Structure formats: C-alpha cells, structure tokens
C-alpha cells in the first residue's frame with residue numbers, strides 16, 4: 001500500500017486553514033521544508049484561495065505570491081506542484097521548477113491551460129469541478145454522484161489527451177468539497193474505488209474540510225483543527241487502501257504516521273528489537 005503524501009503550502013491571506021500565517025514567502029518556504037521533513041513527497045503551492053465564497057485573484061498577484069516559494073522549494077530538491085487555474089501561472093511555475101500542475105477546475109477555467117501544460121514536461125491534476133468558489137454549491141445537484149463524477153472526469157481526461165497530454169501524465173481528483181455538500185462527499189468516498197478504476201492515478205483532498213467537521217460535530221465550526229487533522233489521517237488511510245496514488249493534506253506528520261501504521265497492518269510487519 002503505497003500512497004504519496006502531498007503537503008499543502010497555501011500562500012494566501014485568507015486560507016481557512018492557515019489563516020494567512022504563511023503569507024510571507026519566507027514563512028511559506030520554511031513551512032514547505034518542514035512538511036518535507038515530516039515526509040511529504042510533494043509540496044503543493046497555491047496563491048488563490050478556493051474556500052467556499054472566495055473571490056478570484058489576479059494572476060499577477062498570484063504569481064507574486066507563489067513564484068519565490070516554488071523557486072526556493074524546487075531548488076531545495078522538493079517535488080513541487082502548483083495549485084492554479086491560470087495557464088500563465090502554471091507556465092511560470094513550471095519554469096521556476098514545478099513538476100506538477102494542480103488545476104482544481106480540471107482545465108475548465110482557463111481555455112489555454114491544457115495546451116499550455118501539454119508543451120511542458122509537467123504532469124497535471126484534473127479535479128472534478130462545477131464552478132467557481134464564489135458560488136461553490138450552485139452545481140451541487142446530482143442524481144448519481146459517483147457516476148456523474150466519473151463521466152465528467154473522463155471527459156476532462158479526453159480533453160487533455162486531445163490537447164496533447166498523454167493519460168500517463170494525468171492524475172484525476174474527485175474534488176471533495178467542490179460543488180459537493182455534506183453527505184454528497186461521503187457518497188463520493190464510498191464510491192472511490194470506481195474513480196480509482198478509471199485508470200489514471202487518483203489524488204484525494206479531504207484535509208480539514210467542512211464535511212469532516214460536520215461529521216464530528218453537528219455544528220462543524222466546533223470541531224477543532226486537531227480533530228479535523230485526526231479525521232483526515234483516517235480518511236487518508238482509507239483512501240490509500242482503496243488504491244489512490246496520493247493524498248493532499250495540511251498535517252503531513254499525522255497522515256504519514258497513520259499510513260505507516262496501516263502499512264504495518266497490511267504487511268504483517270513484526271516487532272524486531
């Protein structure tokens with residue numbers, strides 16, 4: 001059971017989980033290096049918040065935030081992904097050393113994105129998406145959510161192939177919390193094996209998200225960050241057992257520990273003193 005851990009480095013003033021703590025590039029770089037020391041295989045750097053209700057960020061401001069961080073982390077030897085919906089930011093970040101483009105809109109937001117990434121050597125994460133965060137739940141209407149996510153992701157994989165990105169360079173992500181409310185997210189996770197069965201590598205992001213908090217407390221706001229991190233470590237193990245390629249988390253240390261324990265269980269590792 002191998003599953004990569006992607007550590008989140010949000011360089012935004014309004015990220016719900018970092019609270020702007022890592023706005024300054026130096027702090028973000030230090031945070032990324034710490035996540036790497038905790039066992040993150042990939043560092044995902046983003047400069048535009050996608051929390052529900054968030055407004056868009058100008059690509060120039062986005063690049064001012066992320067490029068110094070991408071450059072420093074790549075120079076330190078980390079595998080860096082750039083979390084962006086803008087082709088210009090994706091290209092600038094790849095030039096600065098990023099090896100993966102993580103587009104939460106699956107290439108739908110910027111019509112230039114797929115052809116831009118095609119011309120680089122970078123891999124691309126195509127996430128399931130039905131619209132911007134400013135109106136996050138407008139598209140949260142489904143008859144059969146797992147089938148609809150599979151069909152819509154498949155069409156994004158086809159669009160990427162048509163633009164010149166081979167399926168081997170593609171990672172799909174069901175987009176937990178994106179155009180999905182509460183129990184809809186659990187329905188997707190319950191059907192995760194069907195998304196793994198699509199073929200491409202799968203990335204999953206549940207970390208600290210509201211649907212987890214609401215499962216812990218009827219008023220999700222009452223579930224602390226620590227409790228959300230523990231819940232995230234559990235979903236990460238369950239996802240790894242379902243065959244996902246990677247999990248995107250804030251608390252890398254907790255998820256790495258949880259995956260070690262699950263691995264020992266799976267392999268029947270014995271205590272050797």
Ligand code: PMM
Pocket residue numbers: 008010015016017049050051083102103104125127173175176203204205206207248
């Ligand atoms: N979630 C967020 C941002 N980027 N990217 C991928 N591929 N998958 C996700 O689930 C995802 C993402 C929102 O979470 P954050 O604001 O805590 O980073």
